[in-house]
Amino acid sequence: MTTANAGAPRDHVVGAGRHGVPRYSRRYRAPVTRETRSIAALLSSVFAASSAWALLDTVLGKLVFDMTGSELALGLIGLAEFAPAALLVFVTGTVADRMDRRRLAAVSMSLEAVTLVAITAYAATDPTSTLPIFLLVIVFGTARAFATPATRSLPADTVPTSRLPWLTARQSGTWQAALIFGPVLGGFLYVVDPWVPFAVAAGLVVLAAVTVLRVQPLEYVHQADEERQRPSMHEAVEGLRFVRSRPILFGAISLDLFAVLFGGAIALLPAIADERLGVGAVGLGWLRAAVGIGAGLVTIMLAWKPVSHRVGRTLLVSVALFGVGTIVLGVTTSFAVAFVALLALSGADAVSVFIRSTLVPLATPADKRGRVLAVEAVFIGASNELGAFESGVAGQLLGPAVAVVLGGVATLAVAAVWWGLFPALRSVDGFPDAVDHDLPARGREAPSSGSGYDRPDT
Numbered sequence: 001m002t003t004a005n006a007g008a009p010r011d012h013v014v015g016a017g018r019h020g021v022p023r024y025s026r027r028y029r030a031p032v033t034r035e036t037r038s039i040a041a042l043l044s045s046v047f048a049a050s051s052a053w054a055l056l057d058t059v060l061g062k063l064v065f066d067m068t069g070s071e072l073a074l075g076l077i078g079l080a081e082f083a084p085a086a087l088l089v090f091v092t093g094t095v096a097d098r099m100d101r102r103r104l105a106a107v108s109m110s111l112e113a114v115t116l117v118a119i120t121a122y123a124a125t126d127p128t129s130t131l132p133i134f135l136l137v138i139v140f141g142t143a144r145a146f147a148t149p150a151t152r153s154l155p156a157d158t159v160p161t162s163r164l165p166w167l168t169a170r171q172s173g174t175w176q177a178a179l180i181f182g183p184v185l186g187g188f189l190y191v192v193d194p195w196v197p198f199a200v201a202a203g204l205v206v207l208a209a210v211t212v213l214r215v216q217p218l219e220y221v222h223q224a225d226e227e228r229q230r231p232s233m234h235e236a237v238e239g240l241r242f243v244r245s246r247p248i249l250f251g252a253i254s255l256d257l258f259a260v261l262f263g264g265a266i267a268l269l270p271a272i273a274d275e276r277l278g279v280g281a282v283g284l285g286w287l288r289a290a291v292g293i294g295a296g297l298v299t300i301m302l303a304w305k306p307v308s309h310r311v312g313r314t315l316l317v318s319v320a321l322f323g324v325g326t327i328v329l330g331v332t333t334s335f336a337v338a339f340v341a342l343l344a345l346s347g348a349d350a351v352s353v354f355i356r357s358t359l360v361p362l363a364t365p366a367d368k369r370g371r372v373l374a375v376e377a378v379f380i381g382a383s384n385e386l387g388a389f390e391s392g393v394a395g396q397l398l399g400p401a402v403a404v405v406l407g408g409v410a411t412l413a414v415a416a417v418w419w420g421l422f423p424a425l426r427s428v429d430g431f432p433d434a435v436d437h438d439l440p441a442r443g444r445e446a447p448s449s450g451s452g453y454d455r456p457d458t
Helices: 034-068 071-087 089-098 101-123 129-158 161-192 195-214 219-227 238-245 246-262 265-276 280-306 311-331 334-361 366-398 398-422
Strands: 015-018 022-024
Touching: 034 071, 034 101, 034 129, 034 195, 034 238, 034 265, 034 280, 071 089, 071 129, 071 265, 089 101, 089 129, 089 238, 089 366, 101 129, 101 195, 101 238, 129 161, 129 334, 161 195, 161 280, 161 311, 195 238, 195 280, 219 334, 238 246, 238 366, 246 311, 246 334, 246 366, 246 398, 265 280, 265 311, 265 334, 265 398, 280 334, 334 366, 366 398
Parallel strands: none
Antiparallel strands: 015 022
16 A cells, blocks of 8 residues: 655654554654765864874974074074975966876975974984974975965865855865964973974875865866866966956955065064963964964854955955054063964954855856966965965064064054055955856856956956
């Protein structure tokens, strides 16, 4: 005898009920979709890789400063990390657009892991020379230069355009959680023995390489991969031309470059912790974790209520607040005030990261995304690693406190100059619609949202 719901899936039978009627479990598990599995794999890889990088940034600076006592040496670490990305910018983006981005990321992370194993072995010998460390950092930076455009492109490859802001907020939250976990873990492990945190970082990078391979891109991404032809130098520089021809993209990315270039106080935290605040490796770990805590709290707010209006003004104001927090960090000798200042400046930075991370993929055609994000990675690397070098040189010449304060003042000046220099960026109200990769670069109509992101500079 058939019934209306005879074809429906039945719950699992767990035993006999009253009068012999079968009793069914009320638990029901919804099917796990391809998108859900891919998002879980992507976020897991982001957390593992970002934890390793944050841990490395903390303990590597501590190790080098303990060996040399030099702020300039801290700056040279940033220069060694940045140089490969700058020199290979026209190669890394093109490779990310020509290869399976998951495999490229996995191979690059594997090279990072090998480099971290080498650093582990060297740190275990109670080293006195920093030259091998800098050489290994260059190798690590080379691997990271290839991994960055590949991993930055994956969120836009994984979900439809309408869900990208949703995923961006969660990816940012995952990244910020790693910025808390990595430095605190590194500080405690460094106390155990200086080589231990490097070994743990190597394991985390291996985990990231394995999980990123489980990400499944959307079908149109696979089709685009099959249609790609051999790369050329013309295509290699196309990402730079595309960014330069879009004034809002160029303004947003260059704003981050110059603001953080001058406000790179994080690189001097080992010196600040030792000379200004009087704390050791554990205290330094908590200071680095404050960056993740402040940014993480703001990211939670953005996940609940993303920035959707006055996007341009919000970006510029957040950069100005970053400068104010940097100034406070430079003038204080109190650990508690420094901790709060780091919470504030990292929270402001999280807003600008969210806006830029959502803006750039949406305003970039899918077939150019790797090249554009490689250019952006160089700008970001210049603001972080090259900013660390600038801060190290200034700290050596002026002292860490003066260098940090002047950097904060310069960041405020950059925000003010960009407010007047890029009126199109200041007037942006909302995020753009996705750019159709089949449309020509010039002559297309502006998006219906009126944001102007897709309008070339003429």
